[in-house]
Amino acid sequence: MATKEFKPKLAPEHCRFRLKVRESKIHRWGVFADEAIPPRRRIMEYTGEMISRRETKRRADGQELIYLFTVDSYWCKDGSVGGSGAEFINHCCEPNVEARVVDRRIYYHSLREIAAGEELTIDYCFAKDVEKHVCQCGARNCRGTINLLK
């Protein structure tokens, strides 16, 4: 269960639509649309501290909750440091949001129309050769793991 002391927040300067963070059925916290979002629109930027491959490995080691987004083969962004709130967007095997990396900045776009009140989700696409994470997204085509199968 989510702890009461911790209050996740969104940075409005990185959001182009009205969004809210609240408890999610998928996992802990989630980000929800607070107004309808048309398809193929930039919703928000994923911000965080830019860290090297070595530092990424150090931070990921043994952590249960990590907010790391792989930018390229060397850099990662750690959303737990200076994150816009995009780091609270949960994984789903049938997502309504996708990430686009442009000049090492990460932008989240809508894949389809998202209704007010709907939770935003993205496919984390964890590599198949790293530790397996069970998925409980509840989508019809859920692959059972957050990792890619191939």
Ligand SMILES: [Zn+2]
């Ligand atoms: Zn799933």
